[in-house]
Amino acid sequence: MPGIKNSLEIFDKFIGIAKEIAKLPALVLPQYQDSAQDMYQICQKLLTSNENLSRWLYRFIYFDFRHPNAQSNFMTAVGEYRTMKNGPEFQQLKFSCSDIESVYYQHISSKIGDWFSNKQKMEEVEGIFKSLSEADAEMVSLTYDEVIHKLDAFIENVERFVDSGDFDNSERERLKFKTDSKEITSAFEKFSGELSVLVIKFAQIARVPVTIG
Numbered sequence: 001m002p003g004i005k006n007s008l009e010i011f012d013k014f015i016g017i018a019k020e021i022a023k024l025p026a027l028v029l030p031q032y033q034d035s036a037q038d039m040y041q042i043c044q045k046l047l048t049s050n051e052n053l054s055r056w057l058y059r060f061i062y063f064d065f066r067h068p069n070a071q072s073n074f075m076t077a078v079g080e081y082r083t084m085k086n087g088p089e090f091q092q093l094k095f096s097c098s099d100i101e102s103v104y105y106q107h108i109s110s111k112i113g114d115w116f117s118n119k120q121k122m123e124e125v126e127g128i129f130k131s132l133s134e135a136d137a138e139m140v141s142l143t144y145d146e147v148i149h150k151l152d153a154f155i156e157n158v159e160r161f162v163d164s165g166d167f168d169n170s171e172r173e174r175l176k177f178k179t180d181s182k183e184i185t186s187a188f189e190k191f192s193g194e195l196s197v198l199v200i201k202f203a204q205i206a207r208v209p210v211t212i213g
Contacts (some may be wrong), residue, residue, distance in 0.1 A: 005167045007142035007189045010135050011046070013128045015194050018043060022157055022201045024115055031115075034107040040202035041103050047195040049095035056081060056093075058156060061178045061185065065167040074162045074170075080153055085148075094143040101133030147184060150177070169189055 017038065019029065026038055059077055067073060083089055109129070118123040153178045161170040178185075203210045 004142055004146055004184070007135070007138040009185070010131050010138060011191050014046070014132050015191065016196070017125050017128050019194075021115065022198060022205070023211075026115065027205055031032055032111060033109050036202050036206035037208055038103050038107045040199060040206055040208065042100055043195050043198040044098060044201060045095050047192065047199055049093060050192050050195065051092045052089070054185075054192065056084070056151065057147055057181065057185065057188070060151060061174070061181060063174060065171045065174065070167055071162055071165065074158075078159065081151070081155070087112075093148070094139045097133050097139065104129050104133060110174050141150060142184075147181075150181060209210045 021039060026032060059081075063074060063077065064070065065074075109126070112122055112125050116125055154173065158170050160171045161167070161173065199210060
C-alpha cells in the first residue's frame with residue numbers, strides 16, 4: 001500500500017523534526033515565542049484530525065457484540081457515523097494542508113535558518129514542512145480512500161448479520177476488520193501519543209495554555 005506508506009511517512013518525518021525543534025535551547029528566547037506558538041498550533045491541528053479519524057475507526061474495531069444491547073448499540077453507532085459523513089465533521093477528519101502552510105509561513109519558515117545553520121539540514125527541514133503543507137492527495141488517500149472506505153465496507157457487510165441477530169459472524173467480521181486495519185491503527189496510536197507530547201511541550205515553551213482550539 002504505497003499511498004498509505006507515503007502518508008504515514010509524511011507524519012513520521014514531521015514528528016521527528018518537531019521533536020528536534022522542541023529541544024532547541026534557543027526556542028525559549030523571547031524572539032521565538034511566536035514560532036513556538038505556531039508549532040503548537042500545527043501539532044494540535046494534526047493531533048485533532050488524527051483523533052477525529054481514530055475515534056470512528058476504534059468505535060467499530062472495538063465494538064462489543066457480546067453486549068446485551070449489541071443490536072441497538074450497533075445501529076445507533078451506524079446512524080451517528082452516517083450523520084457525521086453528511087455533516088461538517090466529515091471534513092474535519094482530514095487536516096487542512098493550506099492551514100498548515102499558512103501557519104508555517106507566519107513565524108516558522110523565516111526562523112529555520114536561525115535554528116539550523118547546516119545548509120543541508122535546513123533544506124531537509126524546509127522540505128518536510130513543504131511536504132506536509134502539500135500533502136492533500138496523500139491525506140485524502142489515507143482518510144477517505146483507505147480508512148473511510150474500509151469502515152463503509154465493514155458496516156455494510158456486518159449490518160446484515162446484526163439485523164438477523166447473528167453476532168457470531170458479526171464478531172468474525174470485526175476481528176477481520178481489526179486485523180486488516182492493524183498497520184493504520186498502530187500508526188495512529190503512535191502519532192497520537194507523540195503529537196500529544198509535542199502539543200504540551202510547545203505550549204509550555206510558548207507560555208500559552210493548551211486549549212481545545
